[in-house]
Amino acid sequence: MRTVVVTNPPRADAASVDTLARYGVATVHEAMGRTGCLGPSIRPVHLGSRVGGTAVTVLSWPGDNLMIHVAVEQCRPGDMLVVTTTSPSTDGMFGELFATALQHRGVRGLVINAGVRDVAELHAMGFPVWSAAVSAQGTVKATPGSVNVPVTIGGQVVRPGDVILADDDGVLCVPRGRVPDAIAASKAREEKEAATREAFRRGELGLDRYGLRARLPGMGIEYVEYAEYVEYADHAESGA
Structure with missing residues (x-):
């Protein structure tokens, strides 16, 4: 594995990200032909958040959060940090201190295919997290990995700059090049669902x-x- 930090990758348009986020994960997922879902194992640590952002990706070794520290510097306002490990891990790789640093940089949330801790503090500070586990088990800072390279979570490839949507239904990745089509398809689906909802209210x-x-x-x-x-x-x- 090449250990690199890729700087300044292209990102999806911020206004388009906000538009997609308003539709929510389930609507966009259906509109895109049921593609892009990161799977049911990535769940919100707290319910009630709906966010969208551009992916800053991290590939770490299990039980080692060195590359998350490296990635913080690469984050910009409107980003979502997306972390996975080279093999399965449930260790608490992320907590309140990381969230404090990311909030300062305008990061909208975290998606991590591993564990988090400081759950009460994360909730109190309003930093949304989607994770595979919650664990008090700590980590080390010893092994190099990569930042802003393609990563895979739940069989879905996430590339830096892709759109990450996350809410109570889970997490979805919209490839940067598909964003305009996803917006059009989501709008059409929302309009169709609105008509169906009204029909059901009438008893159909x-x-x-x-x-x-x-x-x-x-x-x-x-x-x-x-x-x-x-x-x-x-x-x-x-x-x-």
Whole structure:
């Protein structure tokens, strides 16, 4: 593994990031064809945050947070720090002091495929974190890694400057080059969902709105009266 710190990578447009963040992870994920999700193992440490930012990526050795210290210097306002390790780790690699340094630099949050600690302090200071674990286990600062190189979390490649969206539903990566298409598709999906929501409020059923009713017979699904069903069940139990 080449140990490098890549400086000044191109970042997605800040206004576009904010636009995508307003739609939320689930809407953008669906709009993008259900791609980009970092998986269910990366969860919010506290509920209630919805943020978007541009990725500053960190590849660290397990149990070693040296490269997070290195990465802080590379962060700009509007960034999200994205950390993973070369092999699985649940050690508490990040806590209140790191969050204090990142808040000073305008970083919007952390996504880490490892552990965090100082959970109460992180909540009190309003620094949102999505992690694979919470652990008091500390780390060392001894082994070189890389900053602003492509990393993989949950089978999803995250490149520096990509858009990271995170809320109570999880974390999503939108490749920098796909941002305009993602915005257009998310807007269309939001409008479609608004129309569907209104239809459901009027009493329309999903069976009819989504055209599912006509498909049921072909799936072998039958509608039967209760008495007929009970009679059939009784015969089946008696072996008649």
